[in-house]
Amino acid sequence: MDSRFTRRQVIGGSTRLGLALAVGLPLLQACGDDGASSSSGTNTEAIKDGLKPEAGPLRIFNYDSYVSPDIVSAFEAKYGVKVEITTFTTDDEAVTKLASGAVDVDLHHSASTTTLFKLVETGLVQPLNKTYLGNIGNVAASLRDPYYDKGAVYTVPYTVFSTGIGFRADKVDAASVSWDTLWDPQYKGVTSLLDDSREGLAAAMLRKGLTDVNSADPTIIKQAGDDLGELTNLMNIKVEIEGYHTVPEGSTTVAHVWSGDMLNAQYYLPEGTGAEVLAYWQPSPGTIANDTMCVLSKAKNPVLAHLFMNELLDTTNAQTNFGYVGYQPAVEGLGAQELIDAGLVPENLRSCVLTNDQITNGLRYLALSADVEALWNDAWSKFRAGT
Amino acid sequence: MANAAGAAPGGHRNGFWGFLSLPGVAWLLALFVVPFYAIAAVAFGRVDPILRTPDPVWSPWSWNFSAMNKVIDRVFGGDLGGVVVRTLSFVGASLALCCLIGYPVAYYAARHATRWRAVLLTALVMPFWISYLMRMLAWINLLQVDGYFNRVLGWLHLGGSRNWLDGDWSTVVIGLVYGYIPFFILPLYAALERLDIRLIEAGRDLGASPARVFRRVTLPLSVPGLLAASVITILPMFGDYYTNTFLSSGSPRTEMIGNQIERDLRGSSQSQTGASLVLILSAMLLVMMTYYLVVTVRAQRSVAT
Amino acid sequence: MRRHRPNRHPFGLAAITWLYVLWSLVPVLVAMRISFNSGKSRSAFQSPSLRWYFHDPLQSVWHDDSLRQPLRNSLKLAALSMLITTPIGVAMAIGLQRWRGRISKASNALMLIPLVTPEIVMGVALFLVFTQVYTGVPRGFTTQLLGHITFSISYVVVIVRGRLAAIGPQYEEAARDLGANRLQAMRLVLLPLLGPAIFASVMVVFAGSIDDFVISSFLSTGASSETVPMKIYSGGRATATPALNALATIMLMFTLTAVTLAALVMRRMRRRHGAGEDAQLGNLAVVG
Numbered sequence: 001m002d003s004r005f006t007r008r009q010v011i012g013g014s015t016r017l018g019l020a021l022a023v024g025l026p027l028l029q030a031c032g033d034d035g036a037s038s039s040s041g042t043n044t045e046a047i048k049d050g051l052k053p054e055a056g057p058l059r060i061f062n063y064d065s066y067v068s069p070d071i072v073s074a075f076e077a078k079y080g081v082k083v084e085i086t087t088f089t090t091d092d093e094a095v096t097k098l099a100s101g102a103v104d105v106d107l108h109h110s111a112s113t114t115t116l117f118k119l120v121e122t123g124l125v126q127p128l129n130k131t132y133l134g135n136i137g138n139v140a141a142s143l144r145d146p147y148y149d150k151g152a153v154y155t156v157p158y159t160v161f162s163t164g165i166g167f168r169a170d171k172v173d174a175a176s177v178s179w180d181t182l183w184d185p186q187y188k189g190v191t192s193l194l195d196d197s198r199e200g201l202a203a204a205m206l207r208k209g210l211t212d213v214n215s216a217d218p219t220i221i222k223q224a225g226d227d228l229g230e231l232t233n234l235m236n237i238k239v240e241i242e243g244y245h246t247v248p249e250g251s252t253t254v255a256h257v258w259s260g261d262m263l264n265a266q267y268y269l270p271e272g273t274g275a276e277v278l279a280y281w282q283p284s285p286g287t288i289a290n291d292t293m294c295v296l297s298k299a300k301n302p303v304l305a306h307l308f309m310n311e312l313l314d315t316t317n318a319q320t321n322f323g324y325v326g327y328q329p330a331v332e333g334l335g336a337q338e339l340i341d342a343g344l345v346p347e348n349l350r351s352c353v354l355t356n357d358q359i360t361n362g363l364r365y366l367a368l369s370a371d372v373e374a375l376w377n378d379a380w381s382k383f384r385a386g387t
Numbered sequence: 388m389a390n391a392a393g394a395a396p397g398g399h400r401n402g403f404w405g406f407l408s409l410p411g412v413a414w415l416l417a418l419f420v421v422p423f424y425a426i427a428a429v430a431f432g433r434v435d436p437i438l439r440t441p442d443p444v445w446s447p448w449s450w451n452f453s454a455m456n457k458v459i460d461r462v463f464g465g466d467l468g469g470v471v472v473r474t475l476s477f478v479g480a481s482l483a484l485c486c487l488i489g490y491p492v493a494y495y496a497a498r499h500a501t502r503w504r505a506v507l508l509t510a511l512v513m514p515f516w517i518s519y520l521m522r523m524l525a526w527i528n529l530l531q532v533d534g535y536f537n538r539v540l541g542w543l544h545l546g547g548s549r550n551w552l553d554g555d556w557s558t559v560v561i562g563l564v565y566g567y568i569p570f571f572i573l574p575l576y577a578a579l580e581r582l583d584i585r586l587i588e589a590g591r592d593l594g595a596s597p598a599r600v601f602r603r604v605t606l607p608l609s610v611p612g613l614l615a616a617s618v619i620t621i622l623p624m625f626g627d628y629y630t631n632t633f634l635s636s637g638s639p640r641t642e643m644i645g646n647q648i649e650r651d652l653r654g655s656s657q658s659q660t661g662a663s664l665v666l667i668l669s670a671m672l673l674v675m676m677t678y679y680l681v682v683t684v685r686a687q688r689s690v691a692t
Numbered sequence: 693m694r695r696h697r698p699n700r701h702p703f704g705l706a707a708i709t710w711l712y713v714l715w716s717l718v719p720v721l722v723a724m725r726i727s728f729n730s731g732k733s734r735s736a737f738q739s740p741s742l743r744w745y746f747h748d749p750l751q752s753v754w755h756d757d758s759l760r761q762p763l764r765n766s767l768k769l770a771a772l773s774m775l776i777t778t779p780i781g782v783a784m785a786i787g788l789q790r791w792r793g794r795i796s797k798a799s800n801a802l803m804l805i806p807l808v809t810p811e812i813v814m815g816v817a818l819f820l821v822f823t824q825v826y827t828g829v830p831r832g833f834t835t836q837l838l839g840h841i842t843f844s845i846s847y848v849v850v851i852v853r854g855r856l857a858a859i860g861p862q863y864e865e866a867a868r869d870l871g872a873n874r875l876q877a878m879r880l881v882l883l884p885l886l887g888p889a890i891f892a893s894v895m896v897v898f899a900g901s902i903d904d905f906v907i908s909s910f911l912s913t914g915a916s917s918e919t920v921p922m923k924i925y926s927g928g929r930a931t932a933t934p935a936l937n938a939l940a941t942i943m944l945m946f947t948l949t950a951v952t953l954a955a956l957v958m959r960r961m962r963r964r965h966g967a968g969e970d971a972q973l974g975n976l977a978v979v980g
Contacts, residue, residue, distance in 0.1 A: 097831075122438070238553055385647070408799055411849065418818070422817035422821035423817045426817050488708070499701065499702055507709065515899070518944065524928045529719055529722060625810055661816065
């Protein structure tokens with residue numbers, strides 16, 4: 001059963017939507033509350049210490065196939081409760097549904113860091129009580145006090161990934177790979193760009209050495225859009241999130257991808273082709289992003305929700321889960337070497353797994369104000385229009 | 388007979404028939420009229436400042452047209468202009484091909500097919516019953532770089548290593564023709580079948596050559612059928628987004644209006660832009676939609692008489 | 693209907709026509725053949741097997757839940773659409789045929805509009821209404837079902853009205869003269885006469901629902917509400933194995949069985965009641 005595939009479709013959508021959706025905090029403070037989110041609840045408190053687990057069922061909100069069924073059934077057995085998973089396709093959809101009350105769940109399993117502030121500011125999530133999170137010490141050092149949630153008040157990080165270029169080591173000289181490779185007519189017709197406005201434009205910016213991937217400068221944003229426009233005829237560029245299978249299958253040689261994609265790519269290699277044909281170029285500086293878990297304010301089973309997060313922080317469980325979802329867990333001690341030793345990451349794809357330093361020093365996508373977001377969207381639309 | 392059909396049994400109890408129609412009418416009001424109005428309410432509404440979700444405004448007096456104006460600017464002279472032109476050319480080219488292929492087929496089926504008529508009709512109807520995406524999938528299989536299509540080209544020494552699926556406009560146009568031509572042929576067939584054969588015979592009897600009879604009699608007589616067939620074919624083509632995405636890996640070179648709409652609504656948080664585009668598209672298609680409705684209502688009446 | 697027999701057979705036209713038929717059907721046959729491929733390739737046929745239907749323990753339609761689930765969803769949607777749409781549509785057809793007045797005319801126009809509305813417009817409309825207005829309706833399967841019924845009602849009405857017009861009121865009048873009340877006349881006389889049309893509409897609703905991509909996709913919430921066309925769309929561009937072709941082939945078999953049944957039933961009915969085959973072709977054209 002091909003879980004990775006669905007997750008990959010999903011993550012493309014999610015990041016694409018989530019990132020594009022983001023609005024800036026400054027704007028938030030400037031604008032009044034427009035009524036849609038009147039339950040301003042920053043005063044929501046964490047649950048008390050020492051409560052017994054509820055009778056369940058624990059209701060989880062997550063992307064499809066983005067948590068290992070083995071972990072879920074082990075949790076069900078351990079606490080004698082049922083777990084119900086409601087799925088969403090995009091982060092956009094998740095935020096909208098949570099805000100409108102269209103879903104009633106306990107645990108948001110995969111919130112995007114760029115839209116997290118919406119959940120916090122509208123009081124949709126509650127502060128965590130860390131006494132229920134015995135494994136909290138296992139969180140990767142770089143994400144113990146994350147930039148998107150200072151003091152880790154509301155969230156536990158779930159998975160971490162970078163954005164770079166996946167390519168065929170048998171057709172491309174690894175030493176020559178850079179952002180310019182996406183603009184190299186040698187690979188015309190066999191190159192793809194992520195279908196994601198933030199990622200696509202950021203690639204064009206980084207290529208020019210501009211590292212402000214949250215730029216508000218109209219000239220820079222427009223220029224990035226124009227640079228992408230060159231790809232249309234120069235490269236016959238494909239705009240999609242399918243690199244995780246088109247690269248191993250051979251129809252794409254150079255693909256703009258997320259790091260987890262190349263780890264999954266090994267499952268899509270035709271018989272007789274070894275993982276050594278796959279390679280991943282991690283740009284430096286490059287962008288790093290992660291998904292996070294949080295408990296809803298209206299949770300009926302907050303204790304179970306905490307306990308579930310705790311299960312995923314267990315090193316063994318995290319490793320099991322990695323084997324299923326293919327995205328690197330934000331758990332300490334599951335770095336490249338450990339995962340290679342466990343046979344989960346081939347040596348040549350080591351760069352797909354991030355170190356704490358990389359996570360700490362990576363570029364970050366931040367929420368954009370509405371005006372800036374409009375500039376990004378316009379530049380992207382213009383590129384997509386192919387005119 | 389028209390009268391009899393009208394004065395149906397119990398005609399004096401008109402309310403009963405209204406009551407019978409009620410569930411259907413109510414359903415369409417709730418799930419067709421209200422939703423369509425919702426498009427306008429979103430296009431002319433507000434956007435939630437935090438969540439960036441649409442905040443529809445239902446009262447036309449409070450509508451705000453700034454999003455719509457921006458989209459109109461983009462269509463006339465902005466980046467969307469190119470997309471609109473491309474959509475029109477794709478649809479135009481596809482329609483032209485539909486006519487070139489579809490007319491002879493419909494004409495032959497209606498006028499000349501004899502022994503194999505039943506088989507032919509079945510074959511013409513068949514594509515309706517095969518899922519549209521299955522038919523597109525079939526082409527994906529054929530058009531792979533190592534697929535049968537390239538192999539045939541190879542045997543014929545016409546190349547055979549081309550990637551047809553990376554944003555080739557000809558692939559998309561042929562895909563559209565393949566997908567929608569059954570919608571063209573059947574209505575045209577039905578119209579050609581009803582042509583008054585005596586007029587054609589009269590033309591022949593008066594000494595006109597077959598080509599001249601075709602040009603001066605058959606073709607003019609089939610114009611209404613051609614129009615109806617064209618409308619019913621291109622209406623869905625204008626809203627199509629999946630054919631070209633499916634056949635071109637999302638290449639910007641084949642982007643159509645439908646792609647923009649789909650992306651605005653589901654791929655990013657620009658519901659207002661997407662909703663405005665839908666309204667513009669509907670306005671563009673309104674003439675054609677009305678034409679088809681009038682034709683259908685007339686046909687209904689003529690069946691009733 | 694009597695047809696004029698031309699003296700000369702136009703071989704050019706015949707050639708174009710049969711070439712078209714080949715072009716329209718052969719790719720589908722190739723796709724079906726690939727579903728029986730023993731290997732993983734979707735572009736080259738190796739040797740025949742049922743691997744992608746049953747045998748493959750992980751990736752066959754039978755064993756892979758990510759393929760079985762869309763199949764279940766599609767069949768459930770189609771079955772429920774049939775059950776709910778048909779009575780609503782038949783009642784509406786009878787009502788509209790006889791109801792007089794301005795509201796009736798307006799209702800008739802309203803009923804026809806969905807037939808000419810591009811799917812993307814209806815998809816967007818339903819998407820927005822379910823995310824913004826009817827937020828209480830659980831998204832996913834339920835909204836998809838409501839959407840399918842919405843675009844199916846008009847088909848049923850148009851098909852049934854065509855038949856109603858052909859039947860005329862005289863049978864029912866005769867029944868009334870013989871003492872039946874209106875409901876009895878409808879149940880005992882009209883509905884049986886409408887039989888073939890109702891059956892045809894049921895099949896058309898089934899096929900329309902099975903084939904729908906745009907509405908299902910706009911109203912879907914992810915894997916749990918994925919349908920077969922959606923699966924073909926996402927899988928066809930992606931990494932699918934011939935199991936995807938197998939899934940499409942299975943779906944096609946369902947539709948063809950339904951259509952063949954419909955054709956057989958209608959042929960029997962036609963013999964009894966003498967409705968023209970042209971009217972039915974007209975129906976099919978409208979459905980398209």
